[in-house]
Amino acid sequence: MTTWLASLGAWTIGAVALLGHAARFFLRLCAALPAACLRPRLIVDQLHFIGNRSLSIIGVSGLFVGFVLGLQGYYTLQRYGSAEALGLLVALSLVRELGPVVAALLFAGRAGTSLTAEVGLMKAGEQLAAMEMMAVDPVARILAPRFIAALIAMPLLAAMFSAIGILGGWAVGVGLIGVDAGAFWSQMQAGVDVFKDVGNGVIKSAVFGVICGFIALYVGHESQPTPEGVARATTTTVVASSLAVLGFDFILTALMFGAT
């Protein structure tokens, strides 16, 4: 009984300490952001690395999610004789939920892991220590540009995901099944609100960008500087980012759409 209590206590203390450590690191990272903004060249490089190279997986996934939404949405809607609302259903699902969330999950797997591995290996190769000894703060020089790039890339990727998904839904709904094209687009146009739906989706994906970027960089920076340590850190990034994204998505959805 006492050992059980003791291990519960130890776990709690460990969790709180980790949270405190991560929060302090987050503040340190944020303090380094203004200076990093003065060196856009570094951000652009990272934007290319983590944004551009995530495009293909985001595009392909978005297309197929759109296909499936078109099929499943039509199946349900036509039972109630409202198949022409398919455009609205596809657009709202993507813009409000699937775009930000699925893009963030893919981003954590595609870009988050590479950020963690890169930073972890730089640490293992003493590159971060060498930078410290050259009087260059690695948080400002290495982590901050990557964090800003994740922050910029995430909403763009989510928007791309939603746009391609809508085209996928259109291709299946209108092209394959034969839903009226005019109804498809006009229902969408009438039912999707720029601020309430699209705007909230963008806010969500920006929050997810902060989450995925921060977790990937923090975990990489704190990884054990060994091959196993970096491997474990990469796994941790995917698991922690995915869970955090899903958890925050629920909270954000409740805050944004819960009252109405």
Place this chain on the structure above:
Amino acid sequence: MAAFVSFESLAFGYPGRPLLSDINLHAERGEVVALMGGSGSGKTTLLRLLGGQLRPDSGRVVFDGEDVGALNRAALYGLRRRMGMLFQYGALFTDLSVFENVAFPLREHTRLPQSMIRDLVLMKLEAVGLRGSAALMPAQISGGMARRVALARAIALDPPLLVYDEPFAGLDPISLGTIAHLIRALNDALGATSIVVTHDVAETFAIADRVYLISQGRLMAQGTPAELRASTDPFVVQFLSGSRDGPVRFHQPAPSLASDLGITS
């Protein structure tokens, strides 16, 4: 005149595990000073204390009149600009070319025009004999070359203090001789002071002005290479000759073999 770098009755350790105690050593301007000792004797920890990555539990580390352990972050960064450090395996930035690695400190700390940075980098690379490899990536060069590139990077800002962490580890005999020669030549050409942490006796004795021997976190002996060679202290004799047994035992402390194997008589 006060020494350029000095450790004054320094002690350091992690909770329950003292690493260094009562360390007193100093390096004068222009000297090449070697800190030698077996693996795990606390040599690298001394360098971390000197660079301010660790802070001493008691005693002081003084660099050019400043107490390193008492500096805040900004002052520490100012101090590190006057300190060039060569890491054990070079620690080159693997995403940057040889040229960009050497240019890195210049780009971060100065506002020199591109053409001047280029000239400076080529001069530093020329000093280590690798001007022709400027365009290569770190993955494309050998371990010995990487160490020389890191050396060029360490001297990019012409620091008055050069610090080497195991510069000879894992090098072939030719690279080893090259690095040793460069350490001495650059020290004299730049008018710098060098601190070399190593356990390679032959190369170190050939270039060092003064040598400190460290074992188990304590200073065991000091002197010029000639003085140490003439020493009759058992530890010094064992370290220089590389004997298996001596004051440093071959067997680490353990319960008797019979009791570990469960043989009871």
